[in-house]
Amino acid sequence: MNLSVLGLRLPTDPRWVNLAEISLQAILTDHAYCEQKATSTCISLIQQFPDRTFLVEQIMPVVAEEWSHFRMVVAELKKRGLTLGKQRRDEYVRKLNEFVQKGGSEEGRLTDKLLFSALIEARSCERFRLLSEHISEPELRDFYKNLMIAEAGHYKMFLKIAKHYSTDEKVLKRWREWLDYEAGVMVELEVRGDRIH
Numbered sequence: 001m002n003l004s005v006l007g008l009r010l011p012t013d014p015r016w017v018n019l020a021e022i023s024l025q026a027i028l029t030d031h032a033y034c035e036q037k038a039t040s041t042c043i044s045l046i047q048q049f050p051d052r053t054f055l056v057e058q059i060m061p062v063v064a065e066e067w068s069h070f071r072m073v074v075a076e077l078k079k080r081g082l083t084l085g086k087q088r089r090d091e092y093v094r095k096l097n098e099f100v101q102k103g104g105s106e107e108g109r110l111t112d113k114l115l116f117s118a119l120i121e122a123r124s125c126e127r128f129r130l131l132s133e134h135i136s137e138p139e140l141r142d143f144y145k146n147l148m149i150a151e152a153g154h155y156k157m158f159l160k161i162a163k164h165y166s167t168d169e170k171v172l173k174r175w176r177e178w179l180d181y182e183a184g185v186m187v188e189l190e191v192r193g194d195r196i197h
Contacts, residue, residue: 007122012186021193027193030196034196038120042063045113055165096181114158117158119178119179124196124197128145
């Protein structure tokens with residue numbers, strides 16, 4: 001899954017995957033918590049917009065899938081004799097959250113919440129592709145390849161839901177703004193191998 005397909009403006013620094021492999025326990029721990037937060041975000045969207053039937057129907061299966069990914073990552077830790085570490089603050093997600101529309105119309109707020117989630121899934125997909133291609137352990141390469149495919153599906157789903165409740169033109173205009181903003185966030189952040197983002 002390349003950048004042009006995902007729309008991302010800036011590729012991950014190539015040093016990241018090497019640093020991630022050195023910090024395997026930390027990267028798996030961070031990944032587990034990313035999956036947990038993705039589950040919570042999906043549940044929160046359903047709670048905030050229960051009357052949006054299309055949204056509820058699309059997101060319900062993803063709740064179970066994201067939680068299963070959390071369990072899979074914890075199993076990978078256990079397989080290596082490692083334990084789930086403490087959750088760390090996710091600066092990438094925190095900075096993206098600052099860009100989410102807080103006021104205005106419900107349509108605008110809903111669009112932003114969906115694009116926020118789509119962008120995180122897109123960046124995760126790009127990072128999982130790097131792990132699937134460059135990490136030395138074949139079993140982990142396969143593990144991340146499968147997760148990359150799942151993240152790509154989630155990214156597309158969030159965009160589809162956003163377009164369902166707005167217009168393609170409005171969503172794509174705001175999506176371009178999100179992509180530009182995210183590129184700026186990526187430039188600012190330190191390259192760390194103990195974080196998925």
